[in-house]
Amino acid sequence: MQLKIRNLEKYYGQFQALSDVNLDVGDEEFVCLLGPSGCGKTTLLRIIAGLEPYNAGTLELAGKDLSSVGAQNRGFGIVFQSYSLFQHMTAAENIGYGLRIRKIPPAERTAKVQKLMELVHLQSFSQRYPYQLSGGQQQRVAIARALAVEPALLLLDEPLSALDARVRNDLRLEIRDVQRRLRIPTIMVTHDQEEALIMADKIVCMNAGKIEQIGTPKEIYSRPRTRFVADFVGISNFLTPQLAQSVLPELGSQAPDAQHLLALRPEDISVSISDDAQARITQASFLGNVTRLTVDLGETTLLAESHHSQALQTGDRVAISVAADAGVWVQA
Amino acid sequence: MTVGSTQGHLPPRKISRAKPLVIPPLARTLYLTSLWVPLIGLGLFFLYPLALIVQRSFVQRDGNLGFGNYIDVLSMGHILGVVRNSLVMSGLTTLICVLLGFAIAYLLQRTRARLRWVISIALLLPLLAPSLVQALGLIFLFGRNGLISQATGWNLQIYGLWGLVISNSMYALPQAVMIIQASLRQSDTRQYDAAMMLGATPWRRFVDITLPNARFGLLSAAFVCFTVTITDFGNAAVIGGNYRVLATEIYAQVVGQMNFNMGAVIGILLLIPTLMAFYIEKVAAQRHTSGATEGAMPVAPDRRILRDIPLGILGYGTAFFLIAVVATVVYASFVTLWPYRLDLTLRNYNITAQGGYGPLWVSLIVSTQAAAIGTLMLFMLVVSQRRLGRGMAKAVYLLAIVPVGVPGLVLGLAYVLSFNVAGAVPGMLYGTTLLIALCNFYHYHSQGFLTMVTGIRAVPAQLEETVTCIGGNTLQGLRDVVLPVMLPTLVAVFFFLFMRSMVTLSAVIFLITPRLSVGAVSVLRLDQAGFATQAAAFSVCIMAVVLIALGLMKITLAVVSRRPQAAK
Numbered sequence: 001m002q003l004k005i006r007n008l009e010k011y012y013g014q015f016q017a018l019s020d021v022n023l024d025v026g027d028e029e030f031v032c033l034l035g036p037s038g039c040g041k042t043t044l045l046r047i048i049a050g051l052e053p054y055n056a057g058t059l060e061l062a063g064k065d066l067s068s069v070g071a072q073n074r075g076f077g078i079v080f081q082s083y084s085l086f087q088h089m090t091a092a093e094n095i096g097y098g099l100r101i102r103k104i105p106p107a108e109r110t111a112k113v114q115k116l117m118e119l120v121h122l123q124s125f126s127q128r129y130p131y132q133l134s135g136g137q138q139q140r141v142a143i144a145r146a147l148a149v150e151p152a153l154l155l156l157d158e159p160l161s162a163l164d165a166r167v168r169n170d171l172r173l174e175i176r177d178v179q180r181r182l183r184i185p186t187i188m189v190t191h192d193q194e195e196a197l198i199m200a201d202k203i204v205c206m207n208a209g210k211i212e213q214i215g216t217p218k219e220i221y222s223r224p225r226t227r228f229v230a231d232f233v234g235i236s237n238f239l240t241p242q243l244a245q246s247v248l249p250e251l252g253s254q255a256p257d258a259q260h261l262l263a264l265r266p267e268d269i270s271v272s273i274s275d276d277a278q279a280r281i282t283q284a285s286f287l288g289n290v291t292r293l294t295v296d297l298g299e300t301t302l303l304a305e306s307h308h309s310q311a312l313q314t315g316d317r318v319a320i321s322v323a324a325d326a327g328v329w330v331q332a
Numbered sequence: 333m334t335v336g337s338t339q340g341h342l343p344p345r346k347i348s349r350a351k352p353l354v355i356p357p358l359a360r361t362l363y364l365t366s367l368w369v370p371l372i373g374l375g376l377f378f379l380y381p382l383a384l385i386v387q388r389s390f391v392q393r394d395g396n397l398g399f400g401n402y403i404d405v406l407s408m409g410h411i412l413g414v415v416r417n418s419l420v421m422s423g424l425t426t427l428i429c430v431l432l433g434f435a436i437a438y439l440l441q442r443t444r445a446r447l448r449w450v451i452s453i454a455l456l457l458p459l460l461a462p463s464l465v466q467a468l469g470l471i472f473l474f475g476r477n478g479l480i481s482q483a484t485g486w487n488l489q490i491y492g493l494w495g496l497v498i499s500n501s502m503y504a505l506p507q508a509v510m511i512i513q514a515s516l517r518q519s520d521t522r523q524y525d526a527a528m529m530l531g532a533t534p535w536r537r538f539v540d541i542t543l544p545n546a547r548f549g550l551l552s553a554a555f556v557c558f559t560v561t562i563t564d565f566g567n568a569a570v571i572g573g574n575y576r577v578l579a580t581e582i583y584a585q586v587v588g589q590m591n592f593n594m595g596a597v598i599g600i601l602l603l604i605p606t607l608m609a610f611y612i613e614k615v616a617a618q619r620h621t622s623g624a625t626e627g628a629m630p631v632a633p634d635r636r637i638l639r640d641i642p643l644g645i646l647g648y649g650t651a652f653f654l655i656a657v658v659a660t661v662v663y664a665s666f667v668t669l670w671p672y673r674l675d676l677t678l679r680n681y682n683i684t685a686q687g688g689y690g691p692l693w694v695s696l697i698v699s700t701q702a703a704a705i706g707t708l709m710l711f712m713l714v715v716s717q718r719r720l721g722r723g724m725a726k727a728v729y730l731l732a733i734v735p736v737g738v739p740g741l742v743l744g745l746a747y748v749l750s751f752n753v754a755g756a757v758p759g760m761l762y763g764t765t766l767l768i769a770l771c772n773f774y775h776y777h778s779q780g781f782l783t784m785v786t787g788i789r790a791v792p793a794q795l796e797e798t799v800t801c802i803g804g805n806t807l808q809g810l811r812d813v814v815l816p817v818m819l820p821t822l823v824a825v826f827f828f829l830f831m832r833s834m835v836t837l838s839a840v841i842f843l844i845t846p847r848l849s850v851g852a853v854s855v856l857r858l859d860q861a862g863f864a865t866q867a868a869a870f871s872v873c874i875m876a877v878v879l880i881a882l883g884l885m886k887i888t889l890a891v892v893s894r895r896p897q898a899a900k
Contacts, residue, residue, distance in 0.1 A: 053350040070354035071800045084795040088816045098802035
């Protein structure tokens, strides 16, 4: 079972919402579509679901062309940000809805719903109505409802964005755990890079209707290929080859060509007090576990991070250094 | 710029057409049916009659097409006077309703005056009965044999312009108050707080925030008052006296002189001011940007003696007047011989003239048909309209709200021209309750449609998509997603159409036949035949039916919008 997307194009009138999208989703794989709002990630998900028409390209599931299969017959599960539960049905009825539609006998249905309620830790809430459940509980019901029909593919459209931080954290791990146990290939849309890094086997980083980079969370974070990815996932300093040459000569000399930029993570820059240095701290923001420093080098400013309890303050003269293997050259 | 990317930034010149989504045959059939049945209905029972009335206005006495009828009408010595009369009467009524309506809406929405519910109830009264009941009540009080005229010896000259203006104002005022109150409800208290922090006085806040925000509501209210009164037939017939207006003129031409083509011309003349008002309101609506923000905090009512006392006098005074007039009608219906022998009797309810209570039952049947057909058609229309592209959806929307600009009298006349024909299929409908029901439905099509549109907006689109993805078909989506949310709206639209059909007079006055009449017409006929107290009794019966319908609606709404109780 594998989803295969080739050369997908989507227009809204003259506006190109998706251009030349190619993507594979393997068995048991958890894929995150990550990007800023308007990048086309939700459009892509809706096309996969069969809810949105597209202009060109092919979609295949396990070798079978999907273009003649309506959303109703694809056998996918979907979960939206807005919970989207039936307000007039109990949690158990909501979860059993797909089974009822498929005319599964009541006894079998009840047993299955029971199992799913346990899976999402809602055993004692089965007779509650949606308005009697918290946001997190409602979203658990929505997920269980999508899983009940044993979907060939689970589609999650920003399922956690409406929840508060605590609940979001718990549910992230829970969704991932359930997905691993049931081994359902899953595609999740999110604009939250932290969420994508925590949950995904594979991140698809999108910008302006194009896929910028596909890779494991580690690859995306430590080996971004474009400036957009380096900037969207985590924080980066960008230096032109000339600037890199003059500020950090040992790294600057490795520039592949003049079009690339050196992307440097703040945690890769170490800062130490040095009264005779040129560089100066212009801003120090205390973030709890680290202190984020803006360092003025004259030619440019860099963001750096300091884990030391050493009291670095605005105005301090500092020297900076980076490891020899730090930084990545990215397309501008 | 993404250097090294093979993708250009300009879209290719030719965009291949999007492959349409796969839609199962059942869904397709359902969708097409629910789109085209209401649209064909609008075509056959609204556009066609309307086109016919335009065409007939150009058919001259010699059978050729031309402006002959228009020239004839305009050269009738009195017609310009009649047009002026209509404009003056509706203009005055509109002015009174908007000013008084604003004061009362403000009193209800923004003050903490006591017993505001009395005013709300009083404002419901005129909606429960045919419009001419106001005129009837006024005559019982101030007419030649009126209680007050007799008691004081004053000759109040109630027949004519002022009687018409007062009775029409009573009829239109509740609608004006509802619209203006809705616009006052939208304001955000934070706007007022911000202005107060900047040092604005209460008066400045009123002028700079309240009035601008209510402007659109005031305009809508003016539009509604103008259109319902310029075409109202009942009051004009009962209390108009020698003050002739277009509504009575068109009736005299058609029913009195069987001059259908001249009637058509006057119908077109009636259409002009309404369509102008309609157009002005639409243009204003497009420019209108509401000051309301999402999640607006409602403005809390407060107490301010200098403002509340004058407002209260206006509000309670109006309420008293409305109640007094309707109460007088109810009282008169039990009186032996108004106003000379005031002992109570039930004799007035023994109605035998004008078909007795037959027309009341016809009204019930007509109203039930109009409500059932109307609710189903409007539901189909809004459900299918959502799937249309933006341009098409807008076209359907416009078509669906045009009927509000067509006066009932003109629609009724158009129906006579279209369906009172020998043989043929349209002719078979003439003289049936179904045709009257359809006429009433299309007369109130727009209001029902707008209510439905508001209702369907609350249907969660994503839940429908979830049902599709789970494998549900269109019918299951309708049953489990659309209906549970739309049920209160369907109930409201059903009873709205029912209640309006029970009391409307202006459209149906042309459609009744010697064998088929409705309740509102009976009231008019009884009054014209000199049986004023029996007319009152008949009105009381209509009001009772509408009140029962209103009660049923409240109960049904309470049942369908009750939240399911969780098992313990």
